[in-house]
Amino acid sequence: MVDLPLSALEVSVVEDGATPADALRNFRTVAGELDRLGYDRLWFAEHHHSPAIGAFPPVLLAAHTAATTARTRVGSGGVLAPNHAPLTVAEQFATLAALHPGRVDLGIGRGPGTFHEPTARALRRGADPATDEEYRGDVAAILGFLDKVGLGELPEPWLLASSDAGAALAAALGLPVAFAHHIRPDNTVTALERYRDAFRPSRWCPEPRVLVCVETVCADTEEEAAALAGPMDAIKAGLLNGRAETPFPTPAAAAAHPLGGRDREAVAAFAAHQARGTREAVGARLARIAEDTGADELMLVTPVFDPAARVRSFALVADLRTNGT
Known part of the structure; x- marks a missing residue:
């Protein structure tokens, strides 16, 4: 039995031979089903210049989803x-939250969202990657401006x-943390222990609050x-070997070229x-991940x-909340 709130992270996979427009059509189908299945949140990740993932601004996907679904919270992840x-x-x-009260999350991250250096520099208008101090200043400024928008x-x-440093910043600012277990699982338990130990209550969050994102692929067999x-x-495998991103292969293509x-x-x-x-x-x-991490919520990313x-994967997992294992 999974007795925690369940949410989903959308990464808009673009399969080899398909187009970003195909990925958008798929996202719309899946978003509606997640709402029907009772998922608590649907967040959207920011990516750029990737042959495998669509470059769709999270705020636009969140706005569209909020307007076309009934209850699921939407936001950036x-x-x-x-x-x-x-x-x-x-x-x-703030505008999106005013249009859809009680349904909008603002997940803030640090990475450039791309492995392509010219694209990363273009996003930063030629600037170098943000330092720790600059990133902390950006996050604090976003939080400060939320009230001023009025x-x-x-x-x-x-x-x-996805690291101790990110968890420490969340603790210092008194923010709930969404930990990317699907990216750096070796860091999860230690980073979250430090987050809880160092947490300072704030107007945004009175006590530590943890969401853990897990890569989840569930099927009938x-x-x-x-x-x-x-x-x-x-x-x-390509990324672990330092190779640039490649188009997302079909299951048949992946099966035809098994890993060494x-x-x-x-x-x-x-x-x-x-x-x-x-x-x-x-x-x-x-259930084991939830126990090991002390997660308050689980978020599933299903790169299919x-x-x-x-x-089908999301439906099988949702069924665990009502029918157990």
Whole structure:
């Protein structure tokens, strides 16, 4: 049984041979089903210049989803502070919160959202990557501008983290933290312990609050889940070896080019920290992650192109909340 709130992170996968427009159509289908299935939040990640992930601004996807769904909270997971003027971020999300009261989250992150250096520099208008001090200043400025926009209703702010430093900043600012277990699972437990130990209450959050994001691929059989996860494994193997991002392969293409021994071991070690397999296996794994991390909420990222398979995965996990394992 998974007895925590469940949410979803949308990364808008663009499969090899498909187009970003196809990814947008898929996202609209999945968003509606997540609302129907009772998922608490649907967040959108900021990416740029990727052959595998669509470059869709989170605030626009959040606005569209809020207007076309009934209850699910929407937001950024995250909007990347160094890429944007703090006042602009505050204006956009305060406006969205005023239009959809009680349904908007503002997840703030740090990374550039791209592995392509010219794109990263273009986003920063030629500036170098933000320092720790600059990033902290950007986050503080966004929070400060939210009130000054003067719309009354405010989004719920979260800080995204995948390291001790990010968790420490969330603690210092008194923000709930969304930890990217799906990116750096080895850091999760230690970083969250430090977050709780160092947390300072604020107007935004009176006590530590933790959301853990887990890569989750659930299917009716172990074999189907492995096939659906195969394309993302191929992408991960490339990144682990320092290769640039490649188009997101189809399951058939990934199966036709199995990973070599070292890559297979590295990807398997990573996957062991995530949740894959049948409903029962995924339920047990999510329950263990929740116990180990002390998470208050779980967010699932399901990097599968086929919308029917993604919805099926989300539906199987949602069923755990009502019917158990």
